[in-house]
Amino acid sequence: MKTFQPDPQSWKPIQALLASGLPQAMLAVGDSGSLLRLHLDALQAATLCFKPTDEGFACEQCRSCKLLAEGSHPDLWVAAPEPGKQIAIDTLRLAMEWIQYTPQVSNSRWLRIDNAEAMTVAAANAILKTLEEPPTRAHVVLHSEQASRLLPTIRSRLQRIPLPEMQMVQSMHWLQQQGVDAENSGALLRQLGNRPLRALELWEAGWLEQRQQWMRSLLDLSEQGVVATLKLAEQWSKSSDLFLIREMVLNVLADFMRLRQGLLDRIADLDYLEELRLKAPDISAEALQSNLDGWLQLPLTLSQNSNGMMVMEKLLLDWLKLWPRRKTHGIQN
Ligand SMILES: [Zn+2]
Known part of the structure; x- marks a missing residue:
């Protein structure tokens, strides 16, 4: 899959945030089937990158970028529920331990919890302290499809990231880049809402x-x-x-x-x-x-x-x- 490059104009708020210092405990809200996940990937890559561009994108050349592309970056941890399941406390306990250590390659460690509303109450409570006082050189990002389902104590500790709005035309373009023809791209996005990742998955199936x-x-x-x-x-x-x-x-x-x-x-x-x-x-x-x-x-x-x-x-x-x-x-x- 070709690396996704967000639209530079709509990436400006993120660029500004990267320049002024990214918060340590963050929240990203949106459907997993939308381009949100790719925007999050881009932010994660730029943060871990040795030499991000002035526009706030990863360089795609450095060791960090190469490790990310290989899927073996030691400073990245993604916790996600299995389909239809919850995120258990044990998974997050390990992640909380991991994030305390000094980064091995990049300047900081990056922990991402996908579909965070699927955390059990015990799991959510286990990360509270880390969200309150994140270790230096660490970022924690919670992705949620329904932020209202997160515990208020969790939500109040997170700063929402200003990720770009996802335009339909961008989704169309991305689907076509993945090899779906124009007519089917249009039909899929109409039928499945503006969710190109979901659309691609279903198209392939x-x-x-x-x-x-x-x-x-x-x-x-x-x-x-x-x-x-x-x-x-x-x-x-x-x-x-x-x-x-x-x-x-x-x-x-x-x-x-x-x-x-x-x-x-x-x-x-x-x-x-x-x-x-x-x-x-x-x-x-x-x-x-x-x-x-x-x-x-x-x-x-x-x-x-x-x-x-x-x-x-x-x-x-x-x-x-x-x-x-x-x-x-x-x-x-
Ligand atoms: Zn790089």
């Missing part, structure tokens, strides 16, 4: 083809009725891609909302626009809201209910209720 199949199954349900709906519920409840399916359904529901409000320029599923347009007028507003709520809460519902198939049956039968005036499927309201 075949999201675009998968989505076509899932879309077809979903959109045909209103014509097919209950039996087909229960069959699809069984299939989806067993799918390892259930959360991707959820992402797709949420897009469709949001598109119905947009169509009803005339927000055509914000449609995510542009390739299905005509079909969605035909289906939108008969939709019950109440059912639409309740469908959205149901799919939004799916992770929580599944964590409280072990019968995934029943959960999915309810969601998809509710989908049929979007069209209350169609009686063919025999669902009572």
